Amino acid sequence: MWDNSPFPMPDGAKITGRRGDQYKVSVSMPFDPDGFYGRQCPECSMLFRVNADDYEALPEGLQLWCVYCGHNADHTEFWTDQQRERAMEAARALGAQIVHQGFTRMLRKSRSTARRGQVSISFRNRPPYPRPLPGIDEERLARTRTCAGCEIRYGVFGEHRYCPVCGRLPAATVAFDALQAETARLDALASLHDETKAVLREQGVFTRSWVDAVENVVGVVEALGSSVFHERVTDSEERLRGKGSVFQRLDDMADLFVSAGCPDVRALVGPSTWNRLTRTWAARHVFTHNDGVVDERYLRRVPGARTSLGQRLVISEAECREAIADATALCRALVDLGPSPAP
Template structure:
């Protein structure tokens, strides 16, 4: 009686259901980190996914979690595939049951005293799957310097998903870009916070954001220099947080120092900003005699608190970018 339904169930039991995944308008596929606590969304070029990426390992561009290639489907893709598979299964069973009902009704004798018929109601008729649609293209497109794999992210990325390579130059550039975004969006943050928590908390938060730009820049430049310096040995801890010591170290390794790229005025300005960062980190921003002596900044007296302006941050980033670019070019020529 239920021959077609039994056949359909057997086919479903032994078969597989494949759900296509669409690429976006630029030819990129959506991927998501499977690590709990990260779940970073990114995209990979479809051609490179087949030609460059390896089945045994893919890396998260944000946290460098490593997992086989079949574990990088997005949460949205998995949910869509589950729903589509269920819809298709229901549709195939529904169609088989309707065929069984039709065959049963055809075999019933006509004109007799007792007649029987079978009817199937409800259910879905769809027996095909709809591909998982791609999310909107991501603006930041990156090509790995090591394996040439192309991928795209929102915000920033630290590692290549195809080979796990960490680009020191791209990481430094991303760090400075994040600091600049923090500086440029303070008024937007302030306006939102005033509505949410009031003017006092908004002012405290925005001032803190502004002041942490100096600390973020120093740490970014330190990490950048440490990576660039690896071929020359292992420097003392945090040596690149001290401008004079870092400059001397590069002079010994490359034969050039920071004053090869910065004018005397620029170098003095950078030293003042480094000292301001030191005050904020260790003195809550309160000026002492050491600050005046080391920075040469006579605009403050001991006991005052320093002020960090947007112009300070912009100058700071410009000078770090200039040093970073000069060091990268010199290191490349030195290889």
């Protein structure tokens, strides 16, 4: 199917204007089967998606954010490789016809001079027939998200920290997303075929993943606790002076919030959950700093531990999932903390 412009253009491309020898061409970009429009960061080159209806409703001069690295630029810079190739094919179709037209005009002049014996040119006047534009066939989305701020729907293919329209995501959104990712990783390992599981288990992949999850949930809580404290406590910098990595230390973090007039998160999550969290934090410490070998510090923090001094901790999948659930409860408690009283 071709349009009726001076130069035939393939379906999806149309000449919309001309100024002198410059042409303006509009090229349609198909959405994916889920109704999402591909975007690619010009800085880190990673792909993400934005709902087509939501995207079309955005203002023309939109500054877009890369959901992964936070690069911020005009939305027209976020073409995907396949979209760029589609546009270039339209440009090539127009360019070939402009060149053909130029040769045709030159041929007419040459024929007139050829009759005077000055030059002889042979030219077969067959206009180029534009090829169909390439389609867009990019990776399908597994999950879509909706920004709590601007409500735009988008999809990602990895860990992200930004909304494509709003920019930096709230710390709570990042925290809960990270905890869900840990659960998704465990679920993916559990769904593997038995033969694959056996190979990975023998190589220690499962136990390493469980240890990584324990270490990661501590990092998630640390980041959220720090963000909430800075947001809710007006004199946060003064209170944090000289306290080091206080948000890595569970009871110290709880005491810090209490001293600032906030509720005690230990009471909010309950004693049994807090005891398990204390054990998780102690486990994280020995895995991070002592290759999982139990030291005196661990035994002081976990009274009645089944392991002895010098033994190496072993984490089970059930304990790992429990740690994620407990960390999720703690993150909810942190988010629910009210602001401290005015000094």
